[in-house]
Amino acid sequence: MNPSSTLLLHPLTWVTWLVVAITAITLTRNPFYLLTLLLLLALVAEVERPLGQMRPLDPILFAAFTMAIGGVFNLLTVHYGDTVIFHLPANWPLLGGPLTMEALVFGMTNGLVIGALIAAFGAFGAAMPVGALLRLVPRAFYPLAVVVAIAVTYVPLTLRHARQIREAQQLRGLQFRTWRDSLPLLLPLLIGGLERALQLAEALAARGFAADQVPKRLRLLLVAGLACLFAGLLLRIVWGYALLGAGIMVAGGLLAFMSLRAAGRRSRRSHYRHYTWGRNDALVLAGATLTFAALLLPWSGSGSLFYTPYPTLHVPAFEPLMALLLLGLLAPLLTRSGVR
Structure with missing residues (x-):
């Protein structure tokens, strides 16, 4: 968790920033702009990385691999x-x-897109604590969101535990030469994982996790809504009843929404920290809006977003103003002054 980032920006601000970053990456195939996005997203990920946390996979190295x-x-x-x-x-x-050569350049450009997307999600994951992400999930899906969050955080915890066991075994004189030498790691790792699972289960039970059961009528209402959605889709696509199918789909969507909304109201949630909107959020949203407008509004530089090396390889167009407007995604760095 990055405590400083939770005090600086609202979670919805980071979600908006991520949406704009993904939009920028997916709307262009210009290698110049993609390299610009990769570098600035890698910079945001590095700055937002909490102090004391090990450096994750370098986005630039990963982008070189995917390219x-x-x-x-x-x-x-x-x-x-x-x-x-x-x-x-x-x-x-x-x-x-x-x-x-055209096929090579096109494939490398697609790899650069993948690397830039990973860098965007890396920056978002470094800045957003798990608790803030859970608060964005609708209350009806809160138990499922907690389970997913536990599953996601289990992998780095297991890797950290394995590293600690390896260091302890090395201090006891165990030499790791082949894969057979790793067998003494398995039993302590398994026992440690079971202990963490039992402690987590006891903590969740003590806090009443998933104690509120959804009434049977709400579950039946949700099933009926999903069934109507599926039946309406079949009527529209398979049998050609477009108007009837649309009406049934709308009714099914309303039933599903009403059931999820009622289930969410039954889920009681408390918060230790309340997020508020401030100047930093306005600054980041302004930078994201500027970049988003440069990408979607028609102007002379928007044509440089599109590039294909086929049928004959050529140098892509480059608009300096477009590259400058993409720097709006660096706005989170302006909120970090004096924090670290």
């Missing part, structure tokens, strides 16, 4: 483009044919 994999895969499987590097035998299945 290499995507470029090689597209080079070997897509035989299209004017700039031929060399030919593979035509009788080779899937791989046979000309290998072009």
